[in-house]
Amino acid sequence: MEKPPLPGKRIVTSLIDREDFWNTLTRKQDAWDVVIIGGGITGAGILYQAALHGLSAVLFEQKDFAWGTSSRTTKMVHGGLRYITQGDLKLTKQSVQERDHLLRAAPGLVEQMDFLFPIRKGQLPGKLVLNSLLAIYDKLAGTTSHGYLDEKKLKLRIPALNADNLKGASYYTDAVTDDARLVLRVLHAALHQGALAGNYMQVQKLLLDQSDNVSGVQVNNITNGKSLHIRARTVVNATGAWSDSLREPVSGERTIRPLRGSHIVIPHQYAPVTDALTLFHPQDKRAVFILPWEQTTLVGTTDLDHKTSLSIEPEISQAELNYLLTLVKQQFPGSDLQKEHIISSYAGVRPVISKDRSKPPSKEKREHKVWQDKNLISVSGGKLTTFRLIALDVIGIILQNIKPEVTVDENSPPLETATTTERDLALDNPGLSRRLIGSYGNYSLQIKQNARGGELRPITTTRFCLAELRWAARQEAVVHLDDLLLRRTRLGLLIPGGAASQLDSIKTICQEELGWSDAIWKSEKQRYLHLWAKHYSLPKTHSNKVV
Incomplete structure (x- = not known):
């Protein structure tokens, strides 16, 4: 059950009324409990949890919601098998548990998918090692979803897959999502609980009190050029790869290693898969995915240091393009994929916490970290899948600082579960009904009506x-x-x-x-x-x- 909105708070059911949003900010005389900077999945999750825990909260995003990393992932909601090989069983267990929370909370938006590891003669790791890892994965998840397909069954499932030295495939079940719409679902849930959020609202600087503690922000409305000073008891820096730019002036240190991951989207017939393939790239043995996505095939990701300014929108490089296409051609040799066939590409910058630039990017751990610096709370790192846990870590610190009488609800939901049913929508296409409810929650009825x-x-x-x-x-x-x-x-x-x-x-x-x-x-x-x-x-x- 969702908690009711805070007493006296106006329920906002839309993100659209920018003038009303700005006027609300202008009229508010007292300080907000929390100002959140960053409108990706981490910021959205913190905003929602703040509202559920009785805090007055507002979020500012300098570009569009989910503009950065949160719309440029490989679309997977997963535990991450490689974290087991790195010995991080805790992160893996947390991730699969959060995956299951999301599958229950947002069916139609977060959906199960089978993942296959094709195994070839002489390949390392082989069947025994992979199945052992998958058994651990299932045990951490409290389920049994892994198994093995022999060569004959695998060829029936993926006829176009390269048959050279093919022995079969180990498989297990994880999940996929539309990452950007997940962010919007969480933001709508936060607004329903009385929080506010604005895109194209740039925080130009942090405000300091007489003791040089952070006491608010100066925010600029990019669409009209107006600025406001917003007072806050706590400011949260949830800007991901951009977090050092806000934190360094306060803390004096830089901790983020920006890593770029690029993808290509190709017509389904050039890599016809109905399941996700986890493949070891022939060049560096990294795991790269080929998976079905929205009637196309998605190929990714790369993993390398992003040396371009973060103020410039990232893009795929020629080397990354060649890297991904080498894999497609190796696995689907009958595919005559040419440049004009590729539908699109996209690149995102992941924030990894590291000061050691000598370590290969794919060896970096993906855990998140929270810092407190003079009333500025910064959070970065982590995975899309674990956004709820990241938010609760931040909320725990905020409550301890400003409302110690309130305890963190560890069982709070990741988002509001829709009560609208496919019968309520009464569409001729059940698949459309499920997807609309998953992507828009109870607003799916408005979509049909409008x-x-x-x-x-x-x-x-x-x-x-x-x-x-x-x-x-x-x-x-x-x-x-x-x-x-x-x-x-x-x-x-x-x-x-x-x-x-x-x-x-x-x-x-x-x-x-x-x-x-x-x-x-x-x-x-x-x-x-x-x-x-x-x-x-x-x-x-x-x-x-x-x-």
């Missing part, structure tokens, strides 16, 4: 529909076209050319729901297509064929 004629039909080969874009434009603080096409939905990653072929239909929705004039639409379209070509397409080469 849909115009034909807007519930799938857009081309995707599972998304125009009714989702209409509702998101109306309710989810869309400022730019890329907000709508890269994060509220994933059409810009799933349809060639960044979904340029669908822009006429999307123009109508943006003009009706966002009030964009022809001039604004033209500007937003040009901006989006330029951004997509630069950061979500492929590095420019002189050859059409990818080698």
Whole structure:
């Protein structure tokens, strides 16, 4: 059961009313209990838990919600087998338990998927080692999902897989999600509990009291240029890879090693899988995944130091592209994948806590850490899967500092579970009903009610529909076209050319729901297509064929 909203707090059911949000900030005279900087999954999780624990809380994101790492993952909600090999059984157990929490809380958004390890003659690790690791994994999860497919059964399951020296595959069950929509589900849950959140709100500096302790923030509304001083009893720095920029002036140290992970999205027929494949790359023996994603195939990730400025949107390099395609061609030799076939790419920067740059990136641990520096609480590292635990760690420190009489509820949910059922939606397509409820919770009814004629039909080969874009434009603080096409939905990653072929239909929705004039639409379209070509397409080469 969800706790009721705080007494006297107005329930916000939409992220869209930026003017009302700004006016609320302007009118508030007393200090907030918590100001959270960063609108990824960590910040969203802290905001929700703060509201559930009776704290007045507001979140500021300098770009769009889930703009950074939280929309650029490999889409997996998993324990991480490699943490077992590193001896980190605690993190693995916590991760699989959190995975199961999310599977129960958000069916349709977090879904089970089988993961297969193809095993070939002479490969290390082999069947015995892999099955032993999977047995430990299942024991930590309190389940039995692992097994083995012989060569014949594996070929029936994945006929196009390279048959050279193939012996079979070990398998187990984990989960996948739409990472950006998970962030939005958690933010909506926080708003329902009385918290506030604003995107395109840049924290320009930390405010200090007479003792040089952090006492608030100066925030700039990027859309109108106005600034405010916001007082807070606690400020939380949940900016991930960007956290050193806020923390270093207060703490005098830098602790984050930014690592880039890049992916490519290809048509399903070039790597036709219905299960996720965990594969050891021939170049460095790293685990890389090929998995089905939204009617396409996703390939990733790379893992290397990100040396470009974090103020610039990350993009895949030619070396990373070649690295990923080498794996596809090795595993699916019948695939004549060429440059023009690739639908899109994306790159994200992961925050890893490390001062040792000599260690290979893939050997770095992924645990999170929390620091306290003069009333600034910073948190970084960790995994998408464990965002609830990360949030509770932060909330425990906040409560100890400002409300010691309140204890942390270790059983608090990761998000609000939808009460809307597929019968309530009464759609002809049960799969659409399940996905809408998973992605939007109880707001799925609004999506159906607001849909115009034909807007519930799938857009081309995707599972998304125009009714989702209409509702998101109306309710989810869309400022730019890329907000709508890269994060509220994933059409810009799933349809060639960044979904340029669908822009006429999307123009109508943006003009009706966002009030964009022809001039604004033209500007937003040009901006989006330029951004997509630069950061979500492929590095420019002189050859059409990818080698």
